[in-house]
Amino acid sequence: VTPLTVRLGPRSYAVLIGAGAAGDTGLECARLGLGRRVAVVTQRPVGAHAGRVVDGLRAAGFSPVVIEVPDGETAKSLDVARAVWDAFLHHGLDRGSVVVAVGGGVVGDLAGFAAATFMRGIALVQVPTTLLAQVDASIGGKVAVNHPSAKNLIGAFHQPRLVIVDPATLGTLPEREYRSGLAEVVKTGAALNADLFASLERNVSALDGRDPALLERVIATCCAEKATIVEQDEREESGLRMVLNYGHTVGHALEALGGYETWRHGEAVSIGIAAAARLSARLGLIDARTVERQVTLLEALGLPTRFGKPEPAAVMEVLRRDKKARDGRVPFVLLKALGRAEVCFDVPPELVREVLDEVHAGPMPAAGP
Ligand SMILES: NC(=O)c1ccc[n+]([C@@H]2O[C@H](COP(=O)([O-])OP(=O)(O)OC[C@H]3O[C@@H](n4cnc5c(N)ncnc54)[C@H](O)[C@@H]3O)[C@@H](O)[C@H]2O)c1
Numbered sequence: 001v002t003p004l005t006v007r008l009g010p011r012s013y014a015v016l017i018g019a020g021a022a023g024d025t026g027l028e029c030a031r032l033g034l035g036r037r038v039a040v041v042t043q044r045p046v047g048a049h050a051g052r053v054v055d056g057l058r059a060a061g062f063s064p065v066v067i068e069v070p071d072g073e074t075a076k077s078l079d080v081a082r083a084v085w086d087a088f089l090h091h092g093l094d095r096g097s098v099v100v101a102v103g104g105g106v107v108g109d110l111a112g113f114a115a116a117t118f119m120r121g122i123a124l125v126q127v128p129t130t131l132l133a134q135v136d137a138s139i140g141g142k143v144a145v146n147h148p149s150a151k152n153l154i155g156a157f158h159q160p161r162l163v164i165v166d167p168a169t170l171g172t173l174p175e176r177e178y179r180s181g182l183a184e185v186v187k188t189g190a191a192l193n194a195d196l197f198a199s200l201e202r203n204v205s206a207l208d209g210r211d212p213a214l215l216e217r218v219i220a221t222c223c224a225e226k227a228t229i230v231e232q233d234e235r236e237e238s239g240l241r242m243v244l245n246y247g248h249t250v251g252h253a254l255e256a257l258g259g260y261e262t263w264r265h266g267e268a269v270s271i272g273i274a275a276a277a278r279l280s281a282r283l284g285l286i287d288a289r290t291v292e293r294q295v296t297l298l299e300a301l302g303l304p305t306r307f308g309k310p311e312p313a314a315v316m317e318v319l320r321r322d323k324k325a326r327d328g329r330v331p332f333v334l335l336k337a338l339g340r341a342e343v344c345f346d347v348p349p350e351l352v353r354e355v356l357d358e359v360h361a362g363p364m365p366a367a368g369p
């Protein structure tokens with residue numbers, strides 16, 4: 001097990017990374033002295049992994065109940081949160097009780113939101129089971145549900161007491177979800193850690209094969225990078241945390257235009273990385289070779305780097321309306337070099353448009369991958 005600590009003073013917590021670690025959730029909760037009543041929030045496709053967590057909790061003297069929520073992004077709603085609160089009450093959870101989220105980012109965000117708000121906040125343990133959640137969503141304390149008008153609009157910062165990352169759970173993850181998670185891994189390398197990026201380039205076939213030892217190292221590196229950023233900017237106040245959004249400006253726009261159905265988040269981010277890299281080059285920050293390395297790696301990992309639909313003009317329109325936009329300009333995360341990202345608030349819209357035209361695949365028969 002690779003242990004890691006997210007240092008946030010009294011809100012510090014461990015991130016334990018290792019094959020089989022999910023089964024130790026009970027032991028680790030006991031070590032932290034958490035309350036006996038535990039609600040395990042999960043989704044059907046993750047049932048087997050949740051079962052192992054529940055067994056471990058029982059063996060360690062806890063009394064767990066399982067709350068299964070519907071699958072898919074629509075579970076991140078106030079209606080489902082209400083059902084989860086109802087279940088907490090029904091099962092007698094109190095201020096000393098614990099919520100354990102076993103699943104992808106959807107379960108983590110929803111269960112985390114329910115934990116953050118129930119009785120003004122009860123203990124939360126994250127057991128992420130998608131690659132995306134293991135390298136990104138489970139660390140940092142952002143929890144939320146969606147509002148019909150925008151994703152993640154209703155939420156809170158609620159740091160977990162513990163994060164247990166078990167790469168063995170990825171064995172059952174559908175291919176497309178796995179590759180989507182790899183996009184966030186590439187993002188972490190490109191934006192924060194050039195050594196990680198180079199090791200991804202060297203290990204494409206091992207990544208394809210979900211090599212357990214490699215995955216554990218890669219995940220641990222990503223978690224460490226995210227932890228370092230979160231430690232310095234817990235509530236996204238200094239702007240530092242924004243560098244985690246490399247590839248996300250265009251990515252979010254594409255996701256929204258596709259109604260969150262055309263692309264998985266990581267696929268949209270992959271195209272967004274291709275755009276942000278090109279933008280960085282046009283601004284003279286990186287050379288063409290550095291752009292090419294990113295595009296080549298993403299494509300080698302089976303990720304899209306171009307889009308057919310929508311039209312670039314529609315993407316521009318979404319960017320202009322972005323909440324973070326000033327004078328029609330959205331902040332972009334750009335690269336100064338591989339592994340060194342910075343936020344830039346004054347990218348000329350004409351340049352963004354040129355890059356979108358480049359990344360736009362032209363008259364492709366269908367959108368998406
Ligand atoms: N809080 C944050 O900081 C943060 C960061 C990034 C993303 N997010 C959120 O994360 C969500 C996306 O998360 P996601 O990509 O993990 O998707 P997801 O949670 O919807 O999981 C994808 C699918 O895989 C299934 N699944 C999960 N683990 C599995 C496993 N081991 N085996 C088989 N099936 C499994 C799920 O049931 C689901 O059907 C979005 O709502 C996004 O807003 C949050």
Ligand SMILES: [Zn+2]
Nearest residue numbers: 184248265269
């Ligand atoms: Zn992301």
